[in-house]
Amino acid sequence: xxxxxxxxxxxxxxxxxxxxxxxxxxxxxxxxxxxxxxxxxxxxxxxxxxxxxxxxxxxxxxxxxxxxxxxxxxxxxxxxxxxxxxxxxxxxxxxxxxxxxxxxxxxxxxxxxxxxxxx
Amino acid sequence: xxxxxxxxxxxxxxxxxxxxxxxxxxxxxxxxxxxxxxxxxxxxxxxxxxxxxxxxxxxxxxxxxxxxxxxxxxxxxxxxxxxxxxxxxxxxxxxxxxxxxxxxxxxxxxxxxxxxxxxxxxxxxxxxxxxxxxxxxxxxxxxxxxxxxxxxxxxxxxxxxxxxxxxxxxxxxxxxxxxxxxxxxxxxxxxxxxxxxxxxxxxxxxxxxxxxxxxxxxxxxxxxxxxxxxxxxxxxxxxxxxxxxxxxxxxxxxxxxxxxxxxx
Numbered sequence: 001x002x003x004x005x006x007x008x009x010x011x012x013x014x015x016x017x018x019x020x021x022x023x024x025x026x027x028x029x030x031x032x033x034x035x036x037x038x039x040x041x042x043x044x045x046x047x048x049x050x051x052x053x054x055x056x057x058x059x060x061x062x063x064x065x066x067x068x069x070x071x072x073x074x075x076x077x078x079x080x081x082x083x084x085x086x087x088x089x090x091x092x093x094x095x096x097x098x099x100x101x102x103x104x105x106x107x108x109x110x111x112x113x114x115x116x117x118x119x
Numbered sequence: 120x121x122x123x124x125x126x127x128x129x130x131x132x133x134x135x136x137x138x139x140x141x142x143x144x145x146x147x148x149x150x151x152x153x154x155x156x157x158x159x160x161x162x163x164x165x166x167x168x169x170x171x172x173x174x175x176x177x178x179x180x181x182x183x184x185x186x187x188x189x190x191x192x193x194x195x196x197x198x199x200x201x202x203x204x205x206x207x208x209x210x211x212x213x214x215x216x217x218x219x220x221x222x223x224x225x226x227x228x229x230x231x232x233x234x235x236x237x238x239x240x241x242x243x244x245x246x247x248x249x250x251x252x253x254x255x256x257x258x259x260x261x262x263x264x265x266x267x268x269x270x271x272x273x274x275x276x277x278x279x280x281x282x283x284x285x286x287x288x289x290x291x292x293x294x295x296x297x298x299x300x301x302x303x304x305x306x307x308x309x310x311x312x313x314x315x316x317x318x319x320x321x322x323x324x325x326x327x328x329x330x331x332x333x334x335x336x337x338x339x340x341x342x343x344x345x346x347x348x349x350x351x352x353x354x355x356x357x358x359x360x361x362x363x364x365x366x367x368x369x370x371x372x373x374x375x376x377x378x379x380x381x382x383x
Contacts, residue, residue, distance in 0.1 A: 015215050016188060022219025023205050024195040030226040031253040034233020039245060043238040053336040053371070054364030055231035056328065059258060059321065060337040061344025061359040062200060062228070066318035068345055071207070072178070073307065074314050085315075086322055093323050101163050101323060108319040109312045116308025 077115065085111045145271055152275035156282025159267070163320065164259045164283070165290050171199050171317040172291040176298025177310065178203070182210050186299045193295040197257055197288055199317065201225045227357050229253075232261045241274040252277065255284025262324045332371035339363035 041048055066074075067082055074082070089108030093100050146152040172193055179189030184206065192202045201222045208218045233253055237245065260283045268276050325337050343363040347355035 016184075016209055019205065019209060019215035019218040020188065020191060020195070022215060023192075023201065023222035026219050026223025027196045027198050027201055027226040027229070028254065030223065030229040031233055031256060032250055034230040035237060035249045035253050037230070038234045038237035038249075041234055041238050048235065048238060049332060049371070050364065050368040051231050052235045053332050053367040054360045055228065055235050056333045056336040057340030057343070057363035057367065058228045058231065058356050058360030059262075060325065060340025061347070061356055061363070062258075063318050063321040063325075064341045064344040065348055065355070066200075067322065069348060070314075070318075071203075072314070073311055077311065082315075086319065089319055089323060090326060093326050097327050104323050105163055105167070105316065105320060108323075109316050112315040113308050113312035116306075116311040 077112070081115055085115070146275045146279075149275060149278040152271065152278035153282040156279040156284075157286050159263060159279075160260070160283045160286040164263060165286060167316050167320040168257075168259055168287050169290055169294040170313045172294035173298035173301065174310065174313040174317075175199060175202055175206075176295040176300075177302035177305075177313075178206060178298075179295070180299045180302035182206060184209075186296060189299055190292060190295045193291045196222075197254065197291060198226055198229070199257075221353050224353050225356060228258075228360070229256060231360070232256060232258075236261060236264055236268075236280075239268050239273070240277050240280075243274065244277040249277075252281055252284070255281065255288050257284070257287060258321060260284040260287050262321065266324070266327055331375050332367055335370055335375075336364050336367035339367055 041051075067086060068079065070082075085108050088111065089104045092107045093104035146155060175193070176189055179186075179192075192205060196202055196205070204225050205218060205222050208221060213221075233256060236256070237249060237253075240249075260280065263283060264276075264280050267279065271279055328334055328337060340359060340363045343359040344355065347359040347362075351358070
């Protein structure tokens with residue numbers, strides 16, 4: 001197939017790596033700021049409770065984005081199918097939260113694969 | 120073991136933080152905790168991450184990036200949503216600076232993820248070495264640690280987290296390479312499953328979140344996420360997190376718990 005060092009044609013090779021270095025530094029910077037701030041935060045404080053809520057909300061927003069407004073291949077699946085499969089997987093999960101993570105994951109994933117096969 | 124079984128319990132009860140409950144002696148030593156972290160990662164979390172990274176590797180290949188670049192993002196960034204943004208923006212020809220900024224913005228969740236996870240570690244572990252361990256932090260390891268930490272002695276939590284995060288990180292590199300070389304060889308239906316398994320996993324772990332303040336935050340995040348995404352894509356995670364999280368906090372403070380809290 002293609003040569004291994006084929007580059008995206010809209011982007012020169014060096015610029016791409018510079019962008020990667022910047023992205024990596026930015027990502028690590030966010031993690032490091034967190035470590036720095038965590039040194040002075042007490043796990044029993046009000047700020048901790050608020051930050052935990054903010055974090056859960058962020059993570060939920062990210063997950064919803066991936067499910068409701070996906071990019072690429074997943075966008076070709078109708079929204080109602082995505083939501084229905086999620087609902088079924090959650091149904092399996094809540095029937096016994098302590099034990100059903102893997103069965104629920106399998107339910108959702110296999111249903112999605114199944115949809116891909118029959119469409 | 121000579122060490123005390125007494126976890127550090129603060130009597131100033133924050134009813135929700137899942138930390139103050141008496142912890143049973145779960146691990147004998149740090150090595151025990153480390154391997155337990157590895158074992159816990161080796162099930163669903165590793166499978167989920169593996170699938171996600173395979174999907175990402177395939178994305179790199181189909182868009183004409185080379186295997187070194189695609190794999191480097193997994194090794195050095197280890198943040199799937201950020202990696203996807205990086206590729207998307209590179210494909211559309213954004214400048215290196217714009218790419219770096221946009222990726223950094225999607226990574227702001229790491230600030231609060233770290234700030235909510237690391238204060239739960241034992242005081243003796245809260246030192247400069249955390250700047251190395253924090254690279255292993257990603258959503259998968261965070262979600263599991265938040266769930267498990269309350270049942271682990273404080274002094275063994277870091278070992279457990281490092282075991283968990285290390286396996287997740289190490290598995291993402293071969294997964295990316297595999298995805299890169301498998302691209303185009305796997306039926307679309309299977310790829311669909313691989314792409315879907317990641318968000319589904321996060322969704323399912325939400326059902327295990329106990330404190331009502333965090334449950335409220337999750338629910339509001341699901342509602343505000345798409346709204347802010349339509350308003351401005353790049354900052355939407357940050358804004359929806361801040362707005363939904365703050366509302367959840369206020370609901371908790373004014374209604375869910377009877378007594379008024381003191382701002383700390």
